[in-house]
Amino acid sequence: xxxxxxxxxxxxxxxxxxxxxxxxxxxxxxxxxxxxxxxxxxxxxxxxxxxxxxxxxxxxxxxxxxxxxxxxxxxxxxxxxxxxxxxxxxxxxxxxxxxxxxxxxxxxxxxxxxxxxxxxxxxxxxxxxxxxxxxxxxxxxxxxxxxxxxxxxxxxxxxxxxxxxxxxx
Ligand code: HEC
Numbered sequence: 001x002x003x004x005x006x007x008x009x010x011x012x013x014x015x016x017x018x019x020x021x022x023x024x025x026x027x028x029x030x031x032x033x034x035x036x037x038x039x040x041x042x043x044x045x046x047x048x049x050x051x052x053x054x055x056x057x058x059x060x061x062x063x064x065x066x067x068x069x070x071x072x073x074x075x076x077x078x079x080x081x082x083x084x085x086x087x088x089x090x091x092x093x094x095x096x097x098x099x100x101x102x103x104x105x106x107x108x109x110x111x112x113x114x115x116x117x118x119x120x121x122x123x124x125x126x127x128x129x130x131x132x133x134x135x136x137x138x139x140x141x142x143x144x145x146x147x148x149x150x151x152x153x154x155x156x157x158x159x160x161x162x163x164x165x166x167x168x169x
Contacts, residue, residue: 049081099131142155
C-alpha cells in the first residue's frame with residue numbers, strides 16, 4: 001500500500017500530547033534539578049504570574065533549546081506555580097477508551113471524582129492512570145490530588161490541569 005493511501009485511511013499523524021513534567025525532566029532538570037529540586041526555598045518570591053510566564057518561555061527557547069507553544073506553556077507555568085505554592089500539580093494528558101492518563105508531582109495521591117463516585121488512580125513516579133466508570137464522562141469529573149497534607153481539586157470541564165488563575169472558557 002502506498003503511503004498516500006495509508007494517510008487517507010489513517011489521517012495525518014497526531015502530534016504527541018504535551019507532557020509538562022516529562023518535558024521538564026528532559027529539558028530543564030539538568031540545571032534546575034529533578035522536578036525543580038534545585039530552585040531552592042526562595043524560589044518564586046518575586047515572580048508574578050506575568051514574570052513567571054516570561055521566564056519559563058525564555059528558558060524554553062533559550063538554554064533548554066526546546067521552545068513550547070503558547071498552549072503548552074500554560075501547564076508548564078502552572079507546574080512552576082505549584083512548586084512555589086508547595087501544592088501538587090496534575091494534568092490529564094490523554095484518554096484512550098475509558099483509560100485516562102496524566103502526570104502529577106511524584107508522591108501525590110490522585111483520583112477522579114464524580115460526587116460520591118471515586119476512581120482512584122495508579123501512580124507510578126510522575127505518571128498516573130485511572131478508569132472512567134461506566135456512565136461517567138471525564139468532563140464531568142474533578143481531578144483530586146493530595147501531597148503532604150495539601151489537597152487540590154480541579155474541575156475538568158474547563159481545564160485539564162491544576163492552576164490557580166481563573167480559567168478562560
Ligand atoms: C543550561 C542551564 C539551564 C537550563 C537548561 C534551564 N535553565 Fe532556567 N535558569 C538557569 C539559570 C542560570 C537561571 C538564573 C539566571 C536567570 O534568570 O537567567 C535560571 C532561571 C530560571 C527561572 C527563574 C528562577 C528564579 O528563582 O527566579 C525559572 C522559572 C527557570 N529558569 C525555568 C526553566 C525552565 C522551565 C527550563 C526548561 C524549559 C529551564 N529553566 C532550563 C539555567 C537553566
